[in-house]
Amino acid sequence: MKVSVTTLTLQDLDVDLLILPIGRSLARAKAAKIGGPIGEALNISLMDFDGEEGQALLCYPASGRAHRVAVIGIGDSGTVTREILRKAAAKGAALAMNTKAATVALCVPDSGIDAESAGQALVEGYVLASYDYDRYKTQPNQEKNITERLVLHADRDEKSARRGAERGRVESEATITARDLVNMSPHDKTPVQLGKIVERYGRKYGYDVSIWSKSDIEKEKMGGLLGVNRGSMDPPVLIEMTWKPTKAANSKPVVLVGKGIVFDTGGLSLKPTKDSMDHMKADMAGAAAVIGAMEAISRLDVPLYVIGLIPATDNRPGQNAYVPGDVLKMHSGMTVEVLNTDAEGRLILADALSYAKLYRPELVFDLATLTGAQVVALGSHVGAVMTQQDAGAQERLDAVLSAAELSGDLLHPMPMFPHYGESLKSDVADIKNIGNREAGTITAAKFLEHFVDYPWIHIDMAGPSFLKQSTSYRPAGGTGFGVRLLTEFIREYAYPKKR
Numbered sequence: 001m002k003v004s005v006t007t008l009t010l011q012d013l014d015v016d017l018l019i020l021p022i023g024r025s026l027a028r029a030k031a032a033k034i035g036g037p038i039g040e041a042l043n044i045s046l047m048d049f050d051g052e053e054g055q056a057l058l059c060y061p062a063s064g065r066a067h068r069v070a071v072i073g074i075g076d077s078g079t080v081t082r083e084i085l086r087k088a089a090a091k092g093a094a095l096a097m098n099t100k101a102a103t104v105a106l107c108v109p110d111s112g113i114d115a116e117s118a119g120q121a122l123v124e125g126y127v128l129a130s131y132d133y134d135r136y137k138t139q140p141n142q143e144k145n146i147t148e149r150l151v152l153h154a155d156r157d158e159k160s161a162r163r164g165a166e167r168g169r170v171e172s173e174a175t176i177t178a179r180d181l182v183n184m185s186p187h188d189k190t191p192v193q194l195g196k197i198v199e200r201y202g203r204k205y206g207y208d209v210s211i212w213s214k215s216d217i218e219k220e221k222m223g224g225l226l227g228v229n230r231g232s233m234d235p236p237v238l239i240e241m242t243w244k245p246t247k248a249a250n251s252k253p254v255v256l257v258g259k260g261i262v263f264d265t266g267g268l269s270l271k272p273t274k275d276s277m278d279h280m281k282a283d284m285a286g287a288a289a290v291i292g293a294m295e296a297i298s299r300l301d302v303p304l305y306v307i308g309l310i311p312a313t314d315n316r317p318g319q320n321a322y323v324p325g326d327v328l329k330m331h332s333g334m335t336v337e338v339l340n341t342d343a344e345g346r347l348i349l350a351d352a353l354s355y356a357k358l359y360r361p362e363l364v365f366d367l368a369t370l371t372g373a374q375v376v377a378l379g380s381h382v383g384a385v386m387t388q389q390d391a392g393a394q395e396r397l398d399a400v401l402s403a404a405e406l407s408g409d410l411l412h413p414m415p416m417f418p419h420y421g422e423s424l425k426s427d428v429a430d431i432k433n434i435g436n437r438e439a440g441t442i443t444a445a446k447f448l449e450h451f452v453d454y455p456w457i458h459i460d461m462a463g464p465s466f467l468k469q470s471t472s473y474r475p476a477g478g479t480g481f482g483v484r485l486l487t488e489f490i491r492e493y494a495y496p497k498k499r
């Protein structure tokens with residue numbers, strides 16, 4: 001989708017659809033201000049429209065350039081948030097689809113939000129809602145008519161609106177990269193293929209990529225990744241992405257680790273198919289989020305040294321598959337008794353987290369579709385965030401929760417009290433890979449904590465990474481959760497602002 005910004009008057013916009021997000025009580029004033037046929041049509045629509053959030057209707061100016069006008073309610077000005085703007089734009093995108101509009105103008109409303117953030121949120125909502133995954137469709141989807149050109153209309157602060165629109169476009173496209181990867185058939189994203197895809201992205205967007213082969217992984221003694229891979233026909237890879245701009249604000253990197261299980265059958269502890277294994281092509285959504293974030297950071301030229309790390313394999317019950325009772329010697333040297341081969345994510349992440357120590361990182365994130373318990377606890381729209389309990393814990397949580405709120409990729413913290421780690425005690429090895437039935441999301445994080453010695457933020461995104469039903473700007477399937485969260489966090493980290 002082409003995205004641009006204009007300051008032309010509304011009457012002069014030659015588009016198929018004009019979208020006006022309008023707050024409560026502002027509709028009348030807006031109609032008067034606009035005047036002409038558009039103002040008239042808007043005035044008539046006031047019969048059924050008072051600007052309440054979620055309201056949307058189409059009106060038809062009797063004459064003029066724009067054929068249709070959509071008015072979308074955004075509630076009381078003063079309480080408008082970026083998320084409300086994203087949702088309003090998503091509503092507009094749905095109307096554009098229904099009316100088969102090829103060119104659309106979207107107005108930045110008076111909302112109390114600065115033009116840059118508003119422009120970003122509107123473009124995000126619009127572009128993300130217009131997503132359609134059609135890679136495997138042999139016939140074009142008649143229902144999904146995607147806008148060709150989106151013009152953001154700003155009557156003031158044009159420069160800021162332009163910056164916001166550009167950032168919104170880049171972050172949305174990077175989110176779409178992640179969605180596409182999650183939605184892709186597992187057969188097309190074996191670890192080696194995934195590595196090739198990322199190499200292509202690296203060349204396109206300007207970050208460096210190096211792919212470790214199985215023998216490199218063996219040399220590093222990554223027993224967790226190799227153990228999970230034993231049941232597979234396909235060799236594992238470790239994908240290393242580097243964005244190191246000369247003007248980077250940090251000399252020690254921020255590292256982003258993503259769980260890259262390209263398909264999770266559960267291994268010998270096999271999953272049932274319905275509502276369980278049937279979604280497990282999405283078990284690399286953490287990896288997809290990291291790949292998307294690397295794209296956004298490099299395209300936006302963020303002055304921060306960032307490394308992305310993806311351990312990738314599938315988890316299958318092959319003839320040589322690891323079995324319950326197997327003891328693995330991990331990259332860190334620690335031994336792990338495997339009591340459930342379906343708790344594989346933590347095994348591959350542990351090796352990547354332990355390897356990340358070599359960078360002497362300033363901060364490490366990991367993103368993973370790690371536990372079913374996370375979905376039970378927080379549902380499909382909110383991820384869980386955890387960090388080790390040390391002096392910096394609160395500051396890290398505050399920063400990541402603020403990025404979550406701003407990006408709309410919502411998070412909620414879970415506690416990391418020491419006693420949660422007790423259920424990981426093993427009779428035969430240093431630890432085992434599962435706890436008891438209680439607090440599964442936290443015990444998984446406690447497992448990972450054994451492998452970090454730096455400030456660390458763990459995000460379990462099993463719920464929000466993949467949706468069965470679409471909502472607002474997130475379609476069914478891969479959501480791209482985490483891309484905008486990480487990008488927002490890293491931008492804030494690179495340019496600490498006075499907010």
Ligand code: BES
Pocket residue numbers: 264266283340342343344345369370371372373375434435440462463
């Ligand atoms: N990939 C799954 C977690 C998952 C579940 C992601 C539902 C998305 C939706 C993970 O590898 C897994 O199987 N976890 C087990 C751990 C258990 C065996 C301790 C789980 O949560 O059941």
Ligand code: MN
Pocket residue numbers: 264266341342343344345
């Ligand atoms: Mn599993």
Ligand code: ZN
Pocket residue numbers: 261264283342344345369370
């Ligand atoms: Zn898994």
